[in-house]
Amino acid sequence: MTWHWVDPVAGAVQAARVLREGGVLAVFWHAADLPPTLRAAMHELYSGALAGTPGAAMYAPGRTAADGYEVMLDRAGSGLEEAGGFAGPERWRYAWQRRYGVDEWLDQVPTSGGFARLPEAVQHAVLDGVRSVLSHDEAVVDGTFTVDHTTVLLAARRRF
Template identity: 45%
Template sequence: MVTITPPPAQEPHRHRRVAESFGVDPARYDRTRAGYPEAVVERIVAAAPGAEFLDVGCGTGIEARQFRAAGCTVLGVEPDERMAGFARGGGLVVEVATFEDWNPAGRTFDAVVSGTAWHWVDPVAGAAQAARVLRPGGVLAPFGHVYQLPPAVADALATAYRRAAPDSPLFAATQSEVSVLDAYGGLYERAADGIREAGGFDEPELWRHDWERTYRRDDLLDLVPTSGGLTMLPPDALAEVLAEVGAAVDELGGTVTLPYATWGLTATRRGADA
């Protein structure tokens, strides 16, 4: 997320060490990561033919709790036992596995969803697994957030991160001149390609929902360490990065309003005779 999100060309699902690093502090992740706009939740619920949902890479259960509040039953699949344990503490049922290797044991669902996690799943193998577990007419709906830091804050983060982790495969993303809000859509374009290659679905519909959220300095510094790459920094290096980010926010008056984009797609499972 932010300026150190893996760019589309880097196939983030191959970076398993990064994918499995978010559980270092599940409570912080759950506390700081934004929930999803109600319009996004409503859109997906309306697209599904029923209320039985499978949440892939459910993490601490942020979106699963939202779908549950919307009247759905939700089963989570999560590769990190630490994240799964936190989600279970919130009353969710979670099975520990990567989605590609998960055994559905004959169970089927009305929707397979994934909140800011589908890019850690092989786009073809994941779509094929979704096709196996979805009922005819069910929907595959991966979606995810990205936010844009103010230029001065983004530059401070990029400079400090480059110094702390010069060999990180994630640093290449800080070099792009393309808005991260726009570039993030590439992850879902690739997901759509994976769905087409796997077969069994109607043409995927790509969509985007824009919104914003205001952060005070300390709240932003609580959020930033949950980003991929920063989750793997040693404490002293992370402290240095956060000091520079905090100084940049102070220069802007101690509060920043971040534009967010929630990208997603929906694809309907064709019937057996289609």
């Protein structure tokens, strides 16, 4: 979930150095797709509160959350190829669902991406906005809602 913070070539070189022959490097991310009404409301919130930042595009219409991770998989795959030492990488996707409580979702919001780098006032505005969206959206029933997740994974075996 953090490989995007690693230089893709330097990380692949280091992974090749420490993996035994035949060992596998797997980098992955979990992408969350909210129910349509929640996604639309969150997009409105994020595009306004985070204007001018990469987070503004979160929940953008017209693509799945997993599609947004393809760039990271491309970058990781290019790093593996440039570093050498690995067989051609494979991509996998695994779909799953999880039910969240409102407080549980609010607890995870600050753990994503560059949230901690945002000014404190913006962090509070986003959390307050998310709380408001979740308290008024039809997808939230009895304080819970279901999120469709996709785990996207790139795996490559260390060459012999």
